[in-house]
Amino acid sequence: MAEPAVKANELVKWFGEGEARTVAVRGVSFEARFGEMLYIVGPSGSGKTTLLSMISGILRPNEGTVTVEDQDIWSLASDQIAEFRLNRVGFVFQDYHLFPRLTTLENVAIPLILKKRDWRESLNTAMEYLEIVGLKDRAQLPPVKLSGGEQQRVAIARAIAGRPDLLIFDEPTASLDGDTGRKIVDFVKNNILNDQRCIIIVTHDSRIYEYSDRIMRMEDGRITGVEQGGAREE
Numbered sequence: 001m002a003e004p005a006v007k008a009n010e011l012v013k014w015f016g017e018g019e020a021r022t023v024a025v026r027g028v029s030f031e032a033r034f035g036e037m038l039y040i041v042g043p044s045g046s047g048k049t050t051l052l053s054m055i056s057g058i059l060r061p062n063e064g065t066v067t068v069e070d071q072d073i074w075s076l077a078s079d080q081i082a083e084f085r086l087n088r089v090g091f092v093f094q095d096y097h098l099f100p101r102l103t104t105l106e107n108v109a110i111p112l113i114l115k116k117r118d119w120r121e122s123l124n125t126a127m128e129y130l131e132i133v134g135l136k137d138r139a140q141l142p143p144v145k146l147s148g149g150e151q152q153r154v155a156i157a158r159a160i161a162g163r164p165d166l167l168i169f170d171e172p173t174a175s176l177d178g179d180t181g182r183k184i185v186d187f188v189k190n191n192i193l194n195d196q197r198c199i200i201i202v203t204h205d206s207r208i209y210e211y212s213d214r215i216m217r218m219e220d221g222r223i224t225g226v227e228q229g230g231a232r233e234e
């Protein structure tokens with residue numbers, strides 16, 4: 001069988017020390033495959049965001065390893081980890097993380113420009129992706145002028161514009177109406193996902209379950225089950 005796109009081995013992460021210590025992830029191992037859309041579901045506080053941060057090179061685990069396409073990412077030097085994040089990963093944060101002083105268009109173009117692409121070409125690509133998420137007419141506005149759902153769509157456009165190998169979405173449709181959420185996830189599944197890519201989505205949104213290949217359940221920092229996806233749950 002082909003190597004998995006992402007392999008997490010016995011990941012542990014805690015915050016704080018002594019009395020104040022919270023263990024967010026308590027020994028998680030799983031594989032995400034190339035060509036798959038893997039969903040992670042579970043109650044608030046179960047460690048989903050912490051897990052996503054560790055597999056995408058944002059948050060260093062206390063224990064365990066993350067292997068992405070054969071690379072043990074946390075064994076890399078910090079500048080190589082930064083390069084990994086820029087070149088290989090698209091991340092949609094739960095709270096969007098848009099740059100307040102840039103326009104919507106510039107927010108989407110920034111990762112492309114950082115990859116040393118031509119400036120004008122980056123802006124053109126950014127505009128294409130803004131159009132895909134239905135925000136072309138918002139291109140010149142700063143994020144503060146946008147609604148929560150619009151900001152979420154900008155964050156999605158930014159993550160997919162670079163067509164990274166590994167796309168990680170943290171509750172990407174939480175602020176979107178059902179139709180918009182489904183349309184965007186449908187686009188991602190049909191136009192971005194391919195057999196060299198892998199998409200991991202944390203979500204509570206049963207309206208988009210139909211697009212999942214597998215659904216992994218997390219509770220209290222542990223994986224408690226993995227199911228076949230694709231079911232349309234009501």
Ligand SMILES: Nc1ncnc2c1ncn2[C@@H]1O[C@H](COP(=O)(O)OP(=O)(O)O)[C@@H](O)[C@H]1O
Pocket residue numbers: 015016022023024042043044045046047048049050051
């Ligand atoms: N930076 C942090 N500092 C302290 N505690 C944190 C931090 N991030 C997460 N936690 C704690 O870790 C646990 C898991 O959080 P999180 O990964 O955000 O869960 P989820 O995304 O499933 O809601 C929670 O108890 C949360 O309060």
Ligand SMILES: [Mg+2]
Pocket residue numbers: 048049050094170
């Ligand atoms: Mg979370």
